[in-house]
Amino acid sequence: MTRTITVAAAQLGPIQLAEPRAEAVGRMVRLMEHAHRRGVELVVFPELALTTFFPRHYLEDRAEADRWFETSLPSNETAPLFEAARRYGISFHLGYAEKTPDGHHYNTAVLVGPGGEIMLKYRKVHLPGHADYLPHRKVQHLEKRYFEVGDLGFPVIRAPLGGQQVNAGLMICNDRRWPEAWRVMGLQSVELVMLGYNTPSTNQDAAGFEAHHLRVAHSHLSIQAGAYQNSTFAVATAKAGTEDGCELFGNSIIVNPQGEIMAEATSWSDELITADCDLDRCTLGRTTIFAFDRHRRPEAYGRILEQVGAVEPPVWTPTAAGASTR
Ligand code: CDT
Numbered sequence: 001m002t003r004t005i006t007v008a009a010a011q012l013g014p015i016q017l018a019e020p021r022a023e024a025v026g027r028m029v030r031l032m033e034h035a036h037r038r039g040v041e042l043v044v045f046p047e048l049a050l051t052t053f054f055p056r057h058y059l060e061d062r063a064e065a066d067r068w069f070e071t072s073l074p075s076n077e078t079a080p081l082f083e084a085a086r087r088y089g090i091s092f093h094l095g096y097a098e099k100t101p102d103g104h105h106y107n108t109a110v111l112v113g114p115g116g117e118i119m120l121k122y123r124k125v126h127l128p129g130h131a132d133y134l135p136h137r138k139v140q141h142l143e144k145r146y147f148e149v150g151d152l153g154f155p156v157i158r159a160p161l162g163g164q165q166v167n168a169g170l171m172i173c174n175d176r177r178w179p180e181a182w183r184v185m186g187l188q189s190v191e192l193v194m195l196g197y198n199t200p201s202t203n204q205d206a207a208g209f210e211a212h213h214l215r216v217a218h219s220h221l222s223i224q225a226g227a228y229q230n231s232t233f234a235v236a237t238a239k240a241g242t243e244d245g246c247e248l249f250g251n252s253i254i255v256n257p258q259g260e261i262m263a264e265a266t267s268w269s270d271e272l273i274t275a276d277c278d279l280d281r282c283t284l285g286r287t288t289i290f291a292f293d294r295h296r297r298p299e300a301y302g303r304i305l306e307q308v309g310a311v312e313p314p315v316w317t318p319t320a321a322g323a324s325t326r
Pocket residue numbers: 047128129141172173174175177197198199200
């Protein structure tokens with residue numbers, strides 16, 4: 001008997017600044033209905049799925065940004081999602097801005113079970129962008145202004161999803177570009193990584209050195225490599241389209257443990273893509289080429305934990321060459 005779970009990436013088209021949460025939630029509930037009709041057991045929504053991607057907007061008074069944060073889940077406005085999950089027996093992943101009771105702010109994702117219970121929470125670790133207004137930028141990216149660095153590590157939990165026990169893990173957007181995030185989850189035997197993203201389709205820092213089409217290619221490359229090198233499925237869901245005049249790419253994907261794309265969104269609007277994931281497909285990689293217990297060499301990886309930025313290597317000299325060939 002296979003351990004198969006049917007998953008969906010529920011891509012969202014743009015959510016404009018003026019769009020109320022209730023409207024966004026209504027669109028998400030419609031995607032859940034659609035998912036139910038297609039036999040889906042787990043739906044993955046994007047990062048910061050309830051509002052526009054507000055870190056593009058600079059507010060001098062940081063506290064004013066609290067209007068974009070949730071202080072509880074479910075709330076009156078998000079309750080319909082939890083009700084839909086119960087109605088259809090579907091689990092879901094939701095990205096949102098979290099304000100804790102003691103006043104901390106995080107870019108957060110939760111995995112919610114079909115009974116509406118929160119089974120896993122993650123707070124984004126790799127926050128891209130900047131904390132202050134940068135006049136040379138056409139569009140700001142103020143994640144470092146509005147969020148604190150997540151304090152929950154990269155958690156994985158064995159959770160009942162769609163009638164299976166699944167080792168499920170969460171990361172958010174920019175984390176997908178960091179192999180460390182994937183490996184920390186790989187070391188917890190993750191079988192299904194869920195992640196949402198909001199990625200501008202233009203790299204303002206590229207200055208002509210990055211071809212436009214590489215934006216999507218780099219996103220896919222990171223997810224496919226992370227899934228392959230850690231023998232896991234991955235569901236990566238975009239918020240897409242032109243939001244507050246700024247274009248976000250879509251191209252949501254579901255990837256298998258061989259790093260192959262099983263399904264990809266073809267619009268930059270609300271769209272559901274699905275795949276049947278046989279979790280036993282995770283076994284091949286983790287018992288052969290990526291059998292961590294047999295092949296990893298942590299004694300050679302010290303710099304990963306000891307260093308943040310890169311240092312220059314020693315300059316070659318005949319003595320140094322002699323040392324390296326001893
Ligand atoms: N949301 C998010 O993390 N986006 C980043 C783009 C940052 S560009 C300053 C990403 O890695 O997709």
